Amino acid sequence: MRIALINPIARRTQGYHTIGGRIPQLGLQVLAKLVPPGHTVDIIDEIFGFDASDRTLRRGQYDLVGITAYTSGATRAYELAAQCRAEGIRTIMGGPHASAMPTEALEHFDSVALGECDEIWPTIVDDAAAGRMKSLYQGQLAPIERNYGAALQNLLPVNGRYDVAAIQTSRGCPVGCEYCSVTTFNGAPIRRRNIDEIIEEWNTTPKRFIFVVDDNFFGVGEKHAIWAKELLREIIRRGKKRLWFSQTTINMGDDAEGLRLAYQAGCRGMLVGFETLNRESLKDYHKGINRKNLDRYRDLIKGFHRAGISVFGGFIVGADQDTAETVAETAWQSVDLGIDTIQITNLTPLPGTKMYDRFMAEGRIFATNYPSDWERYTFVETVYHPSKMTAHQLDEMIYELRHTAASVPWVWKRTLRTFLRTRSLTTALFIHGMNQGFKRMAKIQKVRDEVRFGFTPSINERVQKIRAAFAMSSTSSASV
Numbered sequence: 001m002r003i004a005l006i007n008p009i010a011r012r013t014q015g016y017h018t019i020g021g022r023i024p025q026l027g028l029q030v031l032a033k034l035v036p037p038g039h040t041v042d043i044i045d046e047i048f049g050f051d052a053s054d055r056t057l058r059r060g061q062y063d064l065v066g067i068t069a070y071t072s073g074a075t076r077a078y079e080l081a082a083q084c085r086a087e088g089i090r091t092i093m094g095g096p097h098a099s100a101m102p103t104e105a106l107e108h109f110d111s112v113a114l115g116e117c118d119e120i121w122p123t124i125v126d127d128a129a130a131g132r133m134k135s136l137y138q139g140q141l142a143p144i145e146r147n148y149g150a151a152l153q154n155l156l157p158v159n160g161r162y163d164v165a166a167i168q169t170s171r172g173c174p175v176g177c178e179y180c181s182v183t184t185f186n187g188a189p190i191r192r193r194n195i196d197e198i199i200e201e202w203n204t205t206p207k208r209f210i211f212v213v214d215d216n217f218f219g220v221g222e223k224h225a226i227w228a229k230e231l232l233r234e235i236i237r238r239g240k241k242r243l244w245f246s247q248t249t250i251n252m253g254d255d256a257e258g259l260r261l262a263y264q265a266g267c268r269g270m271l272v273g274f275e276t277l278n279r280e281s282l283k284d285y286h287k288g289i290n291r292k293n294l295d296r297y298r299d300l301i302k303g304f305h306r307a308g309i310s311v312f313g314g315f316i317v318g319a320d321q322d323t324a325e326t327v328a329e330t331a332w333q334s335v336d337l338g339i340d341t342i343q344i345t346n347l348t349p350l351p352g353t354k355m356y357d358r359f360m361a362e363g364r365i366f367a368t369n370y371p372s373d374w375e376r377y378t379f380v381e382t383v384y385h386p387s388k389m390t391a392h393q394l395d396e397m398i399y400e401l402r403h404t405a406a407s408v409p410w411v412w413k414r415t416l417r418t419f420l421r422t423r424s425l426t427t428a429l430f431i432h433g434m435n436q437g438f439k440r441m442a443k444i445q446k447v448r449d450e451v452r453f454g455f456t457p458s459i460n461e462r463v464q465k466i467r468a469a470f471a472m473s474s475t476s477s478a479s480v
Contacts, residue, residue: 001063001129006032006053008069008076009046010375020411022047022212026166027068027095029151034121039129041155046076053080056128056158059087064128067109071350074374077193078108085110094139096185097374100352102136104371111135116171116186118142118149141187144171149193153205165207169198169231173215174258175249176273178286179316181352182215189430190219192227195234203240217270218258220289221442225258232261239437243426245269245312250293253300255365259307268430270304271312277333278326280345281319286354292431301338306425310431313339318347318394327397328462332469340418341434344401345379346394347386359384380445399449400457401466406442411435419473 007025025045032041042062044052057080063082069077074097084091094113096430098105105112110133113124125467129134134358142148149168156162168359173192176183201392202210219229246271252258274297275287282291304311313334317327327344334342349365359365367373367383376383380398382391389397414435419428450456457463 001125002061003035003039003041003064003066003125004057004062005041005043006065006067006077006080007043007045007047008053008073008080009069010072010076010378011050012378022149022163024162024164024166025068026151026168026213029153029155029166030118030149030168031066031121031315032155033150033152034118034316035221036122038126039125039397043157044159045074045157048157052157052159053081057083057087057089059089062089065089065091067091067093069093069097070095071097071100071374072376072378073097075371076375078371080467081108087115090133091329091342092124092128092133092137096181096268096352099185100181100350106135110370113137113139115139116142118144120312123142126306139192142171144146144191144193147194147197150197150201153201161429162207164209164211165205166211166213167201167205168213169193169199169217170214170219174220175216176286177273178284179353179355181350184352186215190216190224195231198231198235199238200473201236203238203244205242208242210242210244212244214246216249217246218248218252218255220251225255229258229261232258235265236261237452239265242266245429245430246273247271247273249289250274251289252298253303256303256307259303259309263308263424267309268424268427269310269312269434271314271316274334274339275314275316276319276322277330278319278321279369281321283322284319284321285316298337305338305421308422308427310340310418310422310427311338312434313342315342316347317344317398318382318384318386322386322394323388324393324397325462327394327401327444328465328469331401331466335469335472338421340421340431341438343438344398345383347384347399348377348379349384350377396453396457397462399453400463401440401455402445402449404463404466404470405439406446408467408470411439413471 005028029041035041067077079089091109092111092113093105093109094117096111099114102112102114119142120137120139124137170190170192172187173182174188243266245268251270275285276282279291279294303312315330330344349359365384367376382394386394415428415432418431
């Protein structure tokens with residue numbers, strides 16, 4: 001049996017996904033490794049475009065098509081399922097969106113798999129080969145300490161080549177943010193893979209740069225930190241030399257030993273979900289670990305820098321306390337705190353989260369023409385009614401941010417500032433690439449924004465503050 005595993009991308013943001021580094025959809029490589037002997041498997045990743053999907057999904061080319069999708073890709077997933085049905089190809093959908101909206105997914109797919117599918121995937125493949133697929137399969141939290149979670153690293157998409165490798169060392173997150181589906185989908189306990197298996201995969205990946213896709217690499221307690229440091233020691237001792245970045249919580253900035261080991265193991269950046277600088281918004285988001293450390297952000301960021309590691313700050317705008325000034329204020333404060341690169345996105349209530357359920361009950365979500373409106377749940381468009389501004393105003397404020405990022409010179413200044421803070425050339429070069437990607441995205445999105453909004457942002461007080469943030473140089477903030 002020939003199997004195609006597809007990562008669908010929303011048509012309206014396909015370009016957005018191809019601007020920066022082309023990162024694997026790791027779940028597809030994990031499933032590919034679990035396919036029983038006797039079958040062949042291809043990966044089609046639409047970050048490289050739609051042509052391969054549209055061209056190859058034909059009767060005789062594939063017998064089974066498996067699609068995993070985030071919410072923004074669900075509309076496209078349903079288009080592909082319709083194409084497969086017309087060709088008589090069996091289909092199954094999994095991933096966060098299908099798990100949150102199984103009834104909807106079953107209207108389009110022959111089968112739907114809920115939750116983590118590591119253990120049940122071989123059974124699904126056998127059922128498909130025997131012509132006895134069930135309409136619904138229920139996965140469980142996989143025992144990834146027992147040889148689950150490894151990816152088929154040498155299997156590349158038929159339609160492109162990734163820039164980096166992706167590896168997962170753990171699953172689950174105990175933080176339980178209101179807007180995030182990770183805790184629902186992957187569970188609250190952090191489950192760890194066997195370290196020997198991680199090192200083996202680490203050493204066999206063909207790429208020199210790795211994205212460690214853990215939702216919370218370092219964890220939130222002493223037990224988590226002990227395991228993470230054990231892994232880092234083994235990477236230093238037995239792992240091939242790789243540079244890498246991952247995702248963590250701000251508390252890692254307090255652990256000098258953990259940060260030192262991470263740098264020695266090749267880590268050059270950590271994405272930290274700051275989300276907001278407003279204490280009440282953090283309370284609403286159920287982000288207790290950030291509320292606890294809010295007054296210490298500056299010192300914790302310095303902790304990363306002293307170890308040579310850059311900080312990629314993730315922020316969300318649109319909380320009930322946010323106003324039309326919040327985007328500019330967030331940009332300025334984040335750079336003033338010493339964050340090396342920032343990502344400011346629209347708050348997006350995703351199905352499967354507490355926030356989605358609450359906003360729906362309150363009648364605040366207006367993008368509900370499903371399934372077509374799922375393409376709007378992309379983190380770059382507001383799909384609900386904020387409390388202290390209109391949805392259009394929030395979109396305009398982020399338009400001002402992107403327009404300013406695209407229009408003023410700032411990337412080299414940020415590179416120099418990162419080098420002076422971290423004293424690491426490789427870290428500075430990593431940040432240079434990240435910020436170049438951000439600026440490219442802003443330039444591309446700027447053209448679309450000008451068509452969408454019908455104007456170019458004027459130089460108002462907000463824009464001046466954003467300009468000041470981007471212009472902040474290494475010398476003007478050397479004490480940060």
